Amino acid sequence: MAKRRQARPAEILQAAIEEFSENGFAGAKIEAIAARAGVAKGTVYLYYATKEELFEAIVRDRVSPVFKIVSGMVKLWPGSQTALLKQIIPRFYSEIVENDMRRMILKTLISESDRFEQLAKFYHKEILVPARKMLKNIVRNGIKNGEFRDAPIAIEPLVLVGPALTAAIWKMTFERAEKLDTKRWLDAHVDLVVHGLKKVN
Amino acid sequence: MAKRRQARPAEILQAAIEEFSENGFAGAKIEAIAARAGVAKGTVYLYYATKEELFEAIVRDRVSPVFKIVSGMVKLWPGSQTALLKQIIPRFYSEIVENDMRRMILKTLISESDRFEQLAKFYHKEILVPARKMLKNIVRNGIKNGEFRDAPIAIEPLVLVGPALTAAIWKMTFERAEKLDTKRWLDAHVDLVVHGLKKVN
C-alpha cells in the first residue's frame, strides 16, 4: 500500500466504470468498486468525496474527449455533406448505442437528472451544444452547395440524430422483449435523413 | 372508513399517479401516496401488494387505452398518408412529450427496466408492437398509392417517431440547461419525415 497516490485515482475510476456499467448508478456499490480496485472502501473516499463525484469524474474523463475526435473529423472532410452524414450517423451508433459505458452514462443522466443537475448542464454544454453546432454546419454547408433543401432541420438539427437516441433507449429497456436490429435501424435512419434533406428541384 | 372497498383502488391509483409524476418511481413514498389518498400507509397495501404492483397498475390502466384511440383514428382516415402522418406525429408529442404522467412512466421504464422486466414486456407487446404495425401500414399504403418511396423505413418504421422520444428525454433531462422548443422541434421532425418518405421520380 501507500505510494500509490498518483495511480489510485485512475485505478478507482476504471473500477467504477466497470461497476457502474454492469449495475447502473443506483445498483453500483462503493464497496464493490473498492474491491474491484483492490482497495478498501474508505480509500475510495480519499479520492472521491461522494458517489456522485465519482460518476461525474467518469463523464468528464471519458465522454468529452471522444466528442472532440468526431468533431475534428468533420472539419477536415473533403467530400459531399451527404457522404459526411453517412459517415457521422453510424458513428453515433457505435459510440452511444453499442458502447456499454456510454449507454450507462446516458441512462444515469436520464434516471438521476435531479441529483445531477450540475452534470446535466455540463453535458449539455460540452456535448449537446457542440454536437448541434456541428450538425448545423453540415446542414448549412449542404444547403449552400445545393445538396440539401432549405429545411427547418437547419434550425433544430439534433432532430437528425433522434432515432439513434431512441435505439439506445430500446437497447436499455426492451432488449429482453425484442432484440434491436441495430444495422437495420441504422439503415432506415440514414436513408430517412439523406432523403429528407436532399434537394429535388 | 370502511365500505370504500370499491372506491379505494381508484383513489389510491390517482394519488399514486400524482406522487409518481412529481417524484419519479424511486422518489415516491408510499406514505405520501397514502396521505394524498386520505388513508393510512397500511391501507395502500390492502389493495396493492408492492410499490411495483402499484406502478404496473398505472401503466395497465392509463397507457393502453390511449393507444387504442389513436389507432382507431388511423383506420378511418380518409385523406392522404402524408396528411395522416402530419396528424399522427404531433399526437405523439402531446401524448408523450407534453404529458407529465406518461413522461414519468417512460422515465421509470428506462430507469428501472431490470426491476420491471415483466412490465417492459407488457409495454412492448401492448404499445410498441401495435405502434410499429400502425406505422408500417401507413408507410405501406403510401408506397402502394405512390405517395412514398419504397424505403427501408417500411421495415423499421419506429425510426419515424425516434425524434419524439428524444424530445421527451430532453425535456426530462436537460430542461433546466435549455428549454426545449417543442413546436420548433416538432416542425423539423415532421418536415424531415414527410420529405424523407416522399416519392420524387
Add this chain to the structure above:
DNA sequence: ACAGATACTGACCCGTCAGTCAGTATACCC
C-alpha cells in the same frame, strides 16, 4: 533507528423507507 507524515483499512454508524401486523373502528346481520 526514530519520529512524524502519509496512505490505507474496515467495523461501525445512521438515515431511509418498503413492507408488516397487532390492535381499533365501523358496518352488517340476526
Add this chain to the structure above:
DNA sequence: GGGTATACTGACTGACGGGTCAGTATCTGT
C-alpha cells in the same frame, strides 16, 4: 344490541448502503 366480519390504522421492523473515523501500516527524511 350483541357478535362477527370487514376495513382501516400507524408504530414498528429489517435490510440496505453511503459515508465516517479511530486505528494500523508503510514511507520518508534526518
